[in-house]
Amino acid sequence: MAIEVVEYSPNWPIAFEAVAATLRDALVEVPVVSIEHVGSTAVPGLAAKPILDIDVIVTAEYVPVAIAALATIGYQHRGDLGVTGREALTSPDSTPVRHVYVCVDGTLPVRNHLAVRRVLRERPDLRDRYAEVKRQLASIPDIDMERYLAGKSAILQEVLALSNLTAGENAEILRLNAGT
Numbered sequence: 631m632a633i634e635v636v637e638y639s640p641n642w643p644i645a646f647e648a649v650a651a652t653l654r655d656a657l658v659e660v661p662v663v664s665i666e667h668v669g670s671t672a673v674p675g676l677a678a679k680p681i682l683d684i685d686v687i688v689t690a691e692y693v694p695v696a697i698a699a700l701a702t703i704g705y706q707h708r709g710d711l712g713v714t715g716r717e718a719l720t721s722p723d724s725t726p727v728r729h730v731y732v733c734v735d736g737t738l739p740v741r742n743h744l745a746v747r748r749v750l751r752e753r754p755d756l757r758d759r760y761a762e763v764k765r766q767l768a769s770i771p772d773i774d775m776e777r778y779l780a781g782k783s784a785i786l787q788e789v790l791a792l793s794n795l796t797a798g799e800n801a802e803i804l805r806l807n808a809g810t
Contacts, residue, residue: 633775636677638675653665656703669682674751682726682728686700686732688734689734714739717731717732745790746789749790786803
């Protein structure tokens, strides 16, 4: 299956806001820390797969409650998919195409997403290099998602070196991205 990387769209933040409003409505009874637009579509000017990544951040005790609330509007729980502190959900429709996660506040997956977003927003040079790596990887015939993620690891480690994550945390992120 081909991986599609497209130029940045100013519609992505608008689509995020619409989805976030629906999520907020469903989560009205849940003490949500925040709903964050993360991933490449959250970085102005960054080429990306046209898929929104959204983190619904709650404290640990509210993860099951948040998952149940989102189930009432059609989201299906898929489990943590191997990433502790992050529960993946399948959206009830594909407009827009999105990945929604219920995440535990303060955990490495959340801090990783927010750190990468912050650094890439602040550093256009790294943003542009990252975009080029993604375009090159997407141009490889028959590349799969595992190889695509692993191929981005080196540039992401450069990005994370500018974050407030520890060396050990960066190594854990590298391990997850490399699939080892």
